[in-house]
């Protein structure tokens with residue numbers, strides 16, 4: 444079992460980072476092979492929006508950039524379980540996470556269909572290496588009220604589950620954490636995150 448944790452915060456040892464660490468520690472306790480991806484450390488160019496080039500050719504490679512997305516997409520294609528964790532920034536997940544999601548578009552392999560442009564019949568779906576893989580989404584936020592992050596969490600889930608067709612097996616929202624490491628005070632939450640990683644990596 445290969446388990447990858449994606450951190451969408453720019454803060455090392457911030458709340459998203461610690462949450463991902465705890466999840467991966469749980470997964471490692473079930474003998475999973477784990478890897479943390481601190482997205483802000485990587486070279487991930489901004490999608491240029493020429494999407495037909497990447498979607499119409501096999502091999503899930505961006506037609507424009509050779510950067511760290513090649514390695515990340517190979518990792519996802521070969522992985523089994525994923526956690527995507529982001530801080531709530533301006534009522535959404537972070538721009539770091541958004542840029543990463545936008546660059547996953549080459550996972551979609553399609554061929555042109557007969558339908559009108561802008562309708563599902565405009566293309567036929569052929570393949571997506573991320574399809575059906577298990578994913579947990581996690582959002583951390585300053586404000587205590589969970590409703591503040593609900594829209595972001597829904598969009599987060601939509602992108603992972605609908606756009607990239609992964610199987611959402613966990614949805615975490617940690618409120619009332621602001622400064623780097625505030626989440627460490629939430630020992631019960633971190634214990635649950637550890638147990639979630641352990642259980643999911645055990646295939647339960």
Ligand SMILES: Cc1cc2nc3c(=O)[nH]c(=O)nc-3n(C[C@H](O)[C@H](O)[C@H](O)COP(=O)(O)O)c2cc1C
Pocket residue numbers: 452453454456457458459460529530531532533534535583584585586591620621622623624
């Ligand atoms: C640019 C920016 C925008 C933010 N927007 C929100 C917000 O809309 N709602 C909220 O509850 N917290 C907001 N926060 C607070 C972060 O979500 C919070 O500090 C979080 O714990 C940071 O996670 P990290 O430690 O993983 O970086 C914002 C923080 C920054 C820096």
